[in-house]
Amino acid sequence: MIAPVNLLLIAALAGVLSLCVLGSLARSGMAGIKETIGANLLTLLAFFAFGLQNTSAPLWLTILVPNMAIALALCAYYAGVRRLMGLGVPRHLMMIGCGVALTVLVVYTYVDWQVGPRIIAMSFLQMGFMMAVAHTIQRNMPVHRSRYSYRFVWVVALISSVVCVARAGIYLADIAVPEGILEPTFWNVAFLTLGVLVMPCLTLGTIMIIHDRMLADREQEANTDFLTGLMSRKAWWMQAERYCAQALRTRRPLTLLLLDIDYFKRINDTHGHMAGDAVLRHFGLLATATLRTGDHVGRVGGEEFGVLFPDMRGDAVMDVAARLLDSVRRTPCSHGGSTISYTFSAGVAEWVPGENLQVFFERADRKLYAAKAAGRNRIVGPGLDAERPQLPVAA
The missing domain is CATH 1.20.1070 (Rhopdopsin 7-helix transmembrane proteins)
Known part of the structure; x- marks a missing residue:
């Protein structure tokens, strides 16, 4: 012992x-x-x-x-x-x-x-x-x-x-x-x-x-963008790949909203880069408050954001995007005693079974650029082109 x-x-x-x-x-x-x-x-x-x-x-x-x-x-x-x-x-x-x-x-x-x-x-x-x-x-x-x-x-x-x-x-x-x-x-x-x-x-x-x-x-x-608190590009992309794989197995709908803040360079040049950062943070807060918990939103570029909508068709996503755009337009960003109004342009694309994420993203990106070419401050959705953009709220 x-x-x-x-x-x-x-x-x-x-x-x-x-x-x-x-x-x-x-x-x-x-x-x-x-x-x-x-x-x-x-x-x-x-x-x-x-x-x-x-x-x-x-x-x-x-x-x-x-x-x-x-x-x-x-x-x-x-x-x-x-x-x-x-x-x-x-x-x-x-x-x-x-x-x-x-x-x-x-x-x-x-x-x-x-x-x-x-x-x-x-x-x-x-x-x-x-x-x-x-x-x-x-x-x-x-x-x-x-x-x-x-x-x-x-x-x-x-x-x-x-x-x-x-x-x-x-x-x-x-x-x-x-x-x-x-x-x-x-x-x-x-x-x-x-x-x-x-x-x-x-x-x-x-x-x-x-x-x-x-x-x-x-x-x-x-996995978190340090400025906006949203998903980082890498984390968002990995999540998007998982959702595409899930949609392929279940044949359930998946829709992508890709948006870009309008004239962001002008905001930086006019108000300064700190104001630009404030606008990005402001948008992150509005997006979090407007979108559902299961809608995965991430910052995929400088002033570009992507939102994945599992189990939602394009027409329903268009309504959500319209509410988000209306919220952005009605709630300007306050910074340093100034009020900065801004809008965004967006493209909406529905996932096609068998389509990889890169092609899916590029289709939404083309609709985003169609919205910009049509005058910005609007959303181009499935079935719409640059000549017939949808204006979700009155200009």
């Missing part, structure tokens, strides 16, 4: 390795990393102080300090999880729990020496924090991303809770005689083996969650 002091040394080594990895992630500025680092440092302090129990060190150092370090480590880790999920931290509730545990420790160390109540109090405290961690993780798992790392932390927290309940129950029922943590009894070694693995495993799960969040942020940056 491995000695408890050796278990503490192994756990301390695992904690040091966890700190090295967390330190490499600290520069990312991700919420929750600092708290997790603090939890590991406090756990290392607890292991060191526990290791002094068979020496002549005072009781406050070998009992109060390590147990309160564990309590504060639980607080720090739970706070880190809450912050990582973008939630508030219930500091008052955590302080009450730690205060009750500290009171029990002091009473049964200096007033009435008993090991059992101290073990039971710390077991219930850890159980409470682990249940809170599991509940927080379960309520905030991502919907559209892998949940592996979240489930890992959830399982570790639940197992730790069960172990704490079992430990408290065994000592409440007098199944085992409470002994100091360094005594090589069966129950000590069993619970210590499981206990020292908790923080390294939780830290590993947190590192995986942080890595997943960082990857999601990078993907979001790559």
Whole structure:
């Protein structure tokens, strides 16, 4: 049977390795990393102080300090999880729990020496924090991303809770005689083996969650146009290819609206490039407010935008485009004390079964240029040409 002091040394080594990895992630500025680092440092302090129990060190150092370090480590880790999920931290509730545990420790160390109540109090405290961690993780798992790392932390927290309940129950029922943590009894070694693995495993799960969040942020940056907040050209194009493939399988309609802001160079020359950027952002907001959630809109050029309408025919898209053009005309952009009115020209094309995205895009592009050639501020749709452009709203 491995000695408890050796278990503490192994756990301390695992904690040091966890700190090295967390330190490499600290520069990312991700919420929750600092708290997790603090939890590991406090756990290392607890292991060191526990290791002094068979020496002549005072009781406050070998009992109060390590147990309160564990309590504060639980607080720090739970706070880190809450912050990582973008939630508030219930500091008052955590302080009450730690205060009750500290009171029990002091009473049964200096007033009435008993090991059992101290073990039971710390077991219930850890159980409470682990249940809170599991509940927080379960309520905030991502919907559209892998949940592996979240489930890992959830399982570790639940197992730790069960172990704490079992430990408290065994000592409440007098199944085992409470002994100091360094005594090589069966129950000590069993619970210590499981206990020292908790923080390294939780830290590993947190590192995986942080890595997943960082990857999601990078993907979001790559898929989002930094100026308008709409889909980037690459992300939009990839989505369009998926929709074309889906339309080919299901034979369901797919329509493309391609639009270009009219006289955009004149806006830049007259009002400045910052005003031009403001117009692009303004259009992005109007498009997001006007279009359906499932209508994928992206910035495909400097002042050119594409919108995919799955399950919609060309005539329905013409109505939507007319509403968008009317919204743009009625809601000018405000910038630097000036009001900038603008319009757009657009082309609408329905997908033809078997047609690749490039040909589909070029057909919509030709209709867009037909709208420009016909005087701008209009939409050319399916079945219409440059000589007979549709004017969705009065000029």
